[in-house]
Every structure is written in structure tokens, then in C-alpha cells.
Amino acid sequence: MAKVTLVEAVNMALNWELANDPDVVLLGEDIGKNGGVFRATVGLQERYGKLRVQDSPLAEGVIAGMAVGLASQGMKPVAEIQFMGFLYPAIDQIANHMARMRNRTRGRLTMPIVVRMPHGGGIHAPEHHSESLEAMLCHHAGLRVVCPSSPARAYGLLLAAIRDPDPVIFLEPTRLYRMTRQEVLDDGLALPLDTCHRLREGEDVTVVTWGAMTHDVLRAAEQLALEKVSCDVIDLATLSPIDHDTILDSVAHTGRLVIVHEAARNVGVGAEIAATVAERGLYDLHAPIRRITGYDTVMPYFRLEHDYIPSVARIADGIRETVKT
Amino acid sequence: MAKVTLVEAVNMALNWELANDPDVVLLGEDIGKNGGVFRATVGLQERYGKLRVQDSPLAEGVIAGMAVGLASQGMKPVAEIQFMGFLYPAIDQIANHMARMRNRTRGRLTMPIVVRMPHGGGIHAPEHHSESLEAMLCHHAGLRVVCPSSPARAYGLLLAAIRDPDPVIFLEPTRLYRMTRQEVLDDGLALPLDTCHRLREGEDVTVVTWGAMTHDVLRAAEQLALEKVSCDVIDLATLSPIDHDTILDSVAHTGRLVIVHEAARNVGVGAEIAATVAERGLYDLHAPIRRITGYDTVMPYFRLEHDYIPSVARIADGIRETVKT
Amino acid sequence: MKTVAQFSIGYQQLLDSEGRPTGELPAFARDADSLREMYRVMTLCRLFDAKAINLQRTGKLGTYAPCTGHEATHVGVGAAMRQEDVLCPVYREYGTQLWRGVTLAEIFIYWGGDERGTHFAVPREDFPWCVPIASQTPHAAGVAMAFKIRKQPRCAVVYIGDGGTSQGAFYESLNVAGAQALPVVFVIVNNGWAISVPVGEQTAAQTLAQKAIAAGIPGVQVDGNDVIGVRDVMQKALARARAGEGPTVVEALTYRLSDHTTADDATRYRPAGELEAAWKLEPLLRLRAYLEQLGAWDEAREKALRASLSAEVDAAVQVYQSTAKPTTDSMFDFLFATLPDHLVEQRETARHYAGGHG
């Protein structure tokens, strides 16, 4: 079994589905001969041809809109947006059509689409290449939003996303693309959507996070373990719909909740988690909920990006404070 | 002093600024001779000419993008998006440029822009004409989002928005456009932004809402008053940044919080209010926070729109439950 | 300066405004049955339109977008298509839709504010009405791409208005269709107005067909009030597409003889003289004149047709008005293939308050 990076796991999953489902078709900018700017699609056009792995013209609206058309014919398009900051030209198609077509047509035309894109910062890229815009997507009913935190989860969740009969936005954390390697069996087995993953069991505080931040949270949790603070770390994995029950169960046990995300705080996904616990788990809380997030500023150019993204120190301090209260 | 509707108040404010500030320029679809599909700009092109009150080509991206260009030259564009569901083609310009230009250029190019648009449902309009998408806008740093709840507030807040040196998204509740008349003095006096308005004082529960829902909340509060339940009703008015202090003060007093909005619940603005109270006001809460909102579905076609929008009965029941807990 | 590229835009009119052939006509124009069928659907559109406006005025229908004036364009396009082709309409192309099997009742139900109106029993694969202007155009490109991948001899046809040609999505779709030689035909219905904005203020382009040049694909203008001309141009464009030769842009020149929608009042912005002049060119009279020249139509047939179509429209109104309000469950049940847990609770709440109106 090969040890692969997250981006290689994505490539493996795409390859599996292309090989096994003739309806799967990939489209996006520079995904063909170039294999994608992150190399997620490397080798696939060569293997499956120019029609099944298409270089799109430089227009995200067309990529998403053609995916809608393809899906209406029963194909399963997997579209790539080159960076999340370039999602905006596609959002009309995603929100007004992908998310709505099944409902609009009372089930007549369905949208088994995946829209993949890099997510988050930390790779010293230019402006607009480091965004975390999941909140905007999660707010739109009719979409699933998924964000893996490891190569194995990327493989299994991407397979699940492609096989899902409804549109899934698949966010790939750029910091993780090549950060670690993991053994991933290329067995075509999907992981379930709509469910959290517990990354570490603990007693004192529930920490919910996703994507690249899971690694920083785990490092903070390790530090805290030395101080005898034990964290129940939950990887949200599917950001919408949220598996609130797992979180509520954990909070019922720990009595404390910290949410960590890279995106800006204001009206972020963390707010939804906090709000739901304040509605359904209020009496379990022994301390105020805490969100440790990106600031409510624009993602800065890269000299400051590590001052924007919550650091292990900031996370550890926040958890410490919460546990003390 | 004339009694005017909300849409007439909008027209008055636009007229005031056009008359008093030569840098103000209006752009949008059908805002000229036709006076706007809701008649918000009626008479203005006739008075100020085709350059200052411009019919734009049918392209929201151009409307927002030209506003950015105009603003960079020190003009004060007031752009109209015909319905909020047609905001998506403009969102790239709003999020990637309007919200960022001052920060990007370290204050060299600034964006004194207002983007006006109808907000919410309840007027039996076709699909895409009844959306409430404030959450998506509020999540983006660098923008202000404002939503008036009466003719007088529309007048005063719109003046403030136009005079503000930074971009303001101004949401005009369609249900209120012609619902009530109110005496509004055309005196050019702006209301402050970034602050809530208390619509009704009460002891038992804090109810936060905005836009058209304020009227339904007030009706529910009246009903509840007969049952000796007294509601502290807060009109959020500026949806981003949120005046959390006023809300927290009220919750400190009442011990209970209900949030009512028309938009879908998941990752909505209500979540941010709830999360902040769960962080900063947790110990004041005597009962779980409750959100009474649109469902996490697509806004239905109009035969069901009143089943989607929280009704007075649903609001009253929710407050009753919260007060009982 | 050296010239490196040259282009021209042609214009086709096969029946002049009096219904006289301008030259040799295509074969179908000598088939009286075929012509009468086109005339039937065009007349149905006219009667349906009047009824819909009437229902709206009396509070029995929501905002409605009329089609009066566009009948030749819509029916000409429909008649040129094959059933297995796919249509991506905007919101007023009932003539094409009726031709393809959408029912009057479905149209009423849609404008009555009920998603069930889009659940076309026939044609199953056509797109529903598309309100966000121009956003339907990439769908057609995607549909056409599916046909190309699967090597099916089918075409996508997509409508757009003169106003819609200002939206970027339209050009993007033309461009991708050209670059990938997709089997799709773009039909620009130039009816002179985009709500209150006349086409001359919408663009500096002398024709809208020339938008095609930007994408390196052929563009052609046709008299959109000449159903024979429209059908002929469309048949050729579809044949090209089906043969793998790529997309075409067809600009149909017609006129919006109504308000934009029932929520609009065109007298605010539109010169009365223009409307009057346009009525002289309207498409039904023209086809009828030609049919009469062929000896294939007369007053008696006209009366009978109108009576039977009126009955058809009335029957559809019946179906529409007896369609019960959708259940609140229907807000939830079509969102996903299987309802996620958190929506089960919301569905319960909605049931509990069903029918509430504040």
C-alpha cells in the first residue's frame, strides 16, 4: 500500500471513478495536459481522453453552468475551481441552479455534481489564493459542503461526493495537499458523508474544527495533554449539513466547547455550531463557548497570513482559558 | 409633512443626495425613465439627467464593477440590483473588489459605494425575487450591511449609507415597500449606522430581528403582552457589523433571547447573534437561545411563501416556549 | 493596415409582411398540414396569453410574462427541433414549449407560484423556465457536451433576449460552444426591449447576431415574425450542429407587443407609435395571409380553430384552478434525494404551521 499525499489521494479517487463510471467527466482550468495547478488531475487526461478530462475556457461560470447541463443529462461532472477566491463567478450557477434544480423540477432534473476547489491559506500564494469561503456555501440549502483533513479522508469522502446524487462542494485544504503522507488503500471504498470524525478522545473540552486546522488543533491538544487538559477533538468533515448530534453528545460529556476555523468569524460556520449548542445543549455548558478563528478582516497578503490563521499558540491559549472558566 | 411609504422614503433620500452632492450617481437596470421596477427612482433621471441616473445594460457584474471604477475616482455610486436573487453575478465585484480595495491599496483607493436591493419575500413574485441573502454578505469583511424597518429608518439610514466612506449594502424589504406610511421629514438628516434600534421595551425576553420581520415580531409581542409576556424588541438595522453590546445588555436584563429572521437558518446572521451571546453573555441566559427563521430549504414558489416566512403564530409560540423554559 | 479577418451578417425573410413569399420556399412551406399546425399553436399562444393576463388581473395568477408578438419565433423554433433535442428556455417561449409537449396547465401552475408546473411530463429532459437572465446559456452548452461525449445526434437549443445579450454568461457560453464545437443553437429573441431599455441603449452592436463573431461562430438574422423564415434558419442551424459542425447564433427580430410582464406598464417608457407600427407586422396575420393564398385557410376554419382553442385554454384553467395548494412537505421533499436529519424536524414545524399567513 502506497503512502500518498492528500493531493495524490484526490487523484486516486478521481481515477477510480473515471475508470469505473463512464458518466464521470472532469472539467476545469488547466486540468488536462498540465494536470491541474496543484497536480490533482495529473495523468488523467492522458488516460481518459480530452472529452472526459476537459480543459475549460477560463470562465468559472461556464464550468459550473456546463456541469449543470451535463448533470441534467445524467452525467456526473466533477468540476475544479482553480482557487476558492475564483469561486465567485460560479456562485450564480451553484446557488441558483445546482442547489435548486432538483427542488425546482420536483425531482425531474437532478444534479449529481462535485465542485472541487483548494481551500485556505498558508502556502505563500498571491491574493485570492488563500480564501476560506465555506460559510457562504453552507448557508445555501440544497448543497453539501465537505472538507477532508487527511489523505485517507480525502479519498473516501471524494468518492462519496462523486457518488452522491446531489451537488457536493469539496474543499481541499491547500496546506495539507503535500503536508503529510498516509497509507491509503485504492479500493474504491467511500466514507460516509454527513458525519463528524472524532480525531482524539478527551474529557475536558470539545474542540470542533475541520480541514487544515485539524492539524493545528491536534498539536495544541498534544501540548495541553502534557498539562493534563484532555481535548475531545472533532473533525466536522461535512460542513453542511452539520452532524450536530455528535457535537452535542461530546459537549454533554465535556461541558465545554471551543470551535476553531480559519475563515473569518462573523457569520461563519463556527457561529452555527455555537448557536446550535446554545439552543440544544445550553444546560450542558459549564463555560462560555469560544470561537478561535480568522479575523474579520480580508485574508492578508502572505507576509501576514500566519498572523491571520489561528496559530497553535492561540488555539492552546483559547482552550486553556475555556477549561479554566 | 408628508406621510410616505418606504419606497417613497428611499426616493426622497436618493433625491436629497443627488441634489446636494454632485459626486452621487445612480446606476442600475430600468432605474431611468421607468423609475425602477419598484419605482424607487421615479422622477430622478428626469431631474438629474441620463449621466447621473443611468440605465445600465442588463449585467449586474458591470453595475457593481463600474461602481468600483467610479468610486476610485471619488464619485459616490449608488447601484441598484433589481432583486436580491440577481445579486450573484455582482458578488465577485462586491467581495473581491469593493470590500477589499481600501485595504488592498492601503487607503489609496476607497469605495464610497451603496448597493441597494430589494430583500425578502411575501409579495407573490416569481422565483429568485424573494431571497434573503444577508448572511453571505455579512460574512465578508470590509462591507457594511444595513436593512431598514420603516420609512423613516429607510430615509435616514440610506442617507448615512451614501455618506459613509466605505461600501454599504442596503437591503430594502419588499414587503414593506408599500405596507405602511409614516411621516418622514425630508431634512437630509442621516441616522447612525452600526447601532440597533429598540422598537419595544420589555422584561421577559429579548427578541432580535430586522427588516420586514420586525412587523411580525411586533404583532407577536402585542399578542404576548395580553398574556403578560413582555418583549424587548430590537431591530438590528445594521446587520454587519452587529451592535452586540445593545443585544448583550438586553439579554443581561431579560435572561432570554429569541432571534427571528426570514433567511434560512443554517449559518445565518441569527447564528452569529446566538454565538456571540453564548460567548459573551452565557451566564445571563436563563433559557436556551431560540432562532425562529426561514427553513433550510430553497425559498419556495409563492403559493408556499407564507409557509416559509416565520408567521406571527410561529413567532409568538416560539417566544412563549422560551419564556416558559 | 493589412486586413486579417472579415465577417458579414446575413438576414433572412421568407414571407414578407403581407405574407408573400420573397423567393423560393422550403419544402415544409408547401405542406398545408404542417403550416396549419404551426398556425394552430401560434393562435393557441395568443389566446392563452390573453387568458393568463386576465387571470392575473383578477388575482388568480401571479406575475405573468406574455408572449404576444413572439409566436412565429417560438413556434418556428419548436417546429425545427426534434423531440429528442433539449430546450433551455427563458420565461416566455410558450410556443416552443407547447410544440414540444409542455401543457397549458403546467404553464398556469408555474405562474401560479407552484413548482409542480416545471415537472413536465413531456418533454422530460427540457429545462424549466430560467429567471436569472442568461444563466440558462451554459446549461445548453453542458447538455450539448453530454450529447457530444455520448455521440448522440441530438442538439440543445437555448433562448436569450436582447437584454440578456449584455450578460457575461451568454458570451462565455458562445465561446465555449465555439471552442468545443458543441451541438447547440443560441436563439436571440430581439423584441426591441429589455423591460424599459431599448436595444439601442443596451449595446452599440448594429445586430445581435454579430455577437457570434466574438466566439468565431456563424451568426444570422431572421425576421422573427416570419415563422417560415425562422423554421428554415433553425433547421439549417440544427442540421449543422447535428453534423458536428458546431454552434450557430440566430437572431430573431420581433417585437414585444405586450408589457414586459403583468407587473410592468410599458406606457411609462415606450413610445405609443412604435407599438402601433409593430402591430402591423405581427406574425399571425402574416401566416394566415399566406395560408389563405394557398387556399388552405378561411374564416370558417379560423372560427372553428379559435373556438376549439378557447375550450382547450378553459380546460387548462380548470385543471389549474383545481390544483390544490402544495403541501408544506413539498418544500423539503425535493431538496435532496434523501432528506437530511436536521430537515426532518423543520418539516414537522412547517406542517404544524401549515397554511398560516401571519
Added chain:
Amino acid sequence: MKTVAQFSIGYQQLLDSEGRPTGELPAFARDADSLREMYRVMTLCRLFDAKAINLQRTGKLGTYAPCTGHEATHVGVGAAMRQEDVLCPVYREYGTQLWRGVTLAEIFIYWGGDERGTHFAVPREDFPWCVPIASQTPHAAGVAMAFKIRKQPRCAVVYIGDGGTSQGAFYESLNVAGAQALPVVFVIVNNGWAISVPVGEQTAAQTLAQKAIAAGIPGVQVDGNDVIGVRDVMQKALARARAGEGPTVVEALTYRLSDHTTADDATRYRPAGELEAAWKLEPLLRLRAYLEQLGAWDEAREKALRASLSAEVDAAVQVYQSTAKPTTDSMFDFLFATLPDHLVEQRETARHYAGGHG
């Protein structure tokens, strides 16, 4: 079928690939000082580019978009503009920016991941680099509209790449500029590639200049490696715009002699032969050949120029490298004219953790 509109696209080249005039040249081409100034800035671009790539390779600069090969287009455009005009660049048009007063240090600081690089001391009203492809085009239309409203004899100039011409925003901007006769010139830099996609796969259009036809405005092609041809075409387009005659599209045919950015490896997708052939047409050699024909240039001057420009570049590197990291406060302080309350607390937090790297 009647022809209702005809169009053609012209191509201009004033110096051939050997630097020989193809006919009579404009006045400025006989002014040796002016030509030498263009040559100076073109050479500066070339040296700057090499230095920037080198800094990136050694970890001292972020991802960088080189300009090698584009110098004639960029400098030709800059030289044709007036200082009071406004430029809306994409991300690699340093030649135009340097001509207008942007400094080398600002360019380094920008690509070093610091917003202060966009705070141009000169030209104050130019737009900063614009990363989201094509989104700069409506800005230029808006700037031009401001000039029109205020009756100022100024123009906006906006760049876009061949890949960028696939984005809807570009067409929307052409269209509004045409419809409202705005003083703006759109410069399409056709360098053959959009990252890995060759222009022939990007569109079926034979020329990119013909995109203008969709908007009813003039479009022209120019040899983008011929700085005299570019400047001349641009001067004429700007004169037209300034005279109130509206926008023009200029397509400059050049070639990206580098990788797309330092994060790219063009050998993965680009035929080596193509690159080799393109080097034979590169713009510096051509202008130098012409200057030598005029007797206005020689090896000694070349050496002196390169030495002085190298020193200039090194000095800029010094400034760049001695620019301290921005404070965390700077994330907050430019967001709004006055910082809202809730950000004061966040600014404190950021200060507290300043410099932390996880």
C-alpha cells in the same frame, strides 16, 4: 440572404522582425531620445524579471509572474498614455507601470506578499494589480464613466490576457463601453497561452480583436513585439476615446517567453519548438536593431545601460529586503475609514500573537 452588416479586422506592424520599417513611421519613431527611453524601460523589464525570478527561486520572493517577451506591448502602451489617464493592469504589465511611475521596489514588495506594494506614490489613481481574471475590465469602464460625467479629457486603459477573453466580465465591459461611448481602450495581450491552455483551445475566434464586434466597437490587431506599432495604434485609440468617439479593442500579438509564473513549469505542456521560434521574434532585439539603423545605439551604450539598470534593480532589491514585515495592525487599519468596535478587540488579539507561526 441579404447582408446586413460587414466587419473586418486590420493588423498593424511598423517594424518587421528584423527591425526594418514596413512603411512610413509616426513622428515619435524619428525621435531618438524617445526611442531610447522606450528601449531603456524595456531593458529594465528584462533585467528586473530575471532578478525577480532569481529571488523567488532562492526563497526571497513569493510566486512571481514574469513579463519577458511582453516588453514592447507594455512599454508601447505606457508611452502612448498620458499621465492623467488611468491604468487598470492585470498582474504582469510592469513595463506600463514603470513608465507611469510605479517603482521597482513597489513591485517587489507586492510579490513579496505585502499590500504596501500597491500604495503607488505615483500614479496615485491607477488600479493595483488585479488577480481575479477579467474583473478589472468593468473598473476601467467605471473610471471612464467618471471622466465622461466630469467632462475630463482623460482615458482609462485596461489590460486583459488571451485567457481572460473567455470571462463574461470582459464582454460585459466591452458592451457597456460601447453602449455608453466611454473613453476606454481595452488591450488584449495575446501571448498565446493562458497557463497551459493555448489560445486555439480557448476560443474558436480567429482573432481576439474581433471580440470587439460583439460590442459594436472597433477592434484592431497589432504586432505586440513591435513597440512602435503598439504605441502608434494605442495613440490613435486614445485620441479617438479622448475625442468622445468611444472605446477600442487592441489585440497585441506577443508571446510568453517564460513560465506562466514561477509556480508553473511550461515544459509540461508547451512544445519546445514553439518557444524557440518565439525567441527569434522577441521585442528588444527588434527595437535595438532599428535604433542601430538610425545610428542611435551601439554596444557601448548597451553596456552602459545594462550596468546602470542592474544597479537600479539591485537598489530596489535593497529597499525591498529592508522593508520590515508589516504590523498585524495593518490587517485592520485599512479595512474601513474608522475601525468598528468589534475589530478593536480582534486587533488586540492579533498583536498579542504577532509573529506566531503555529
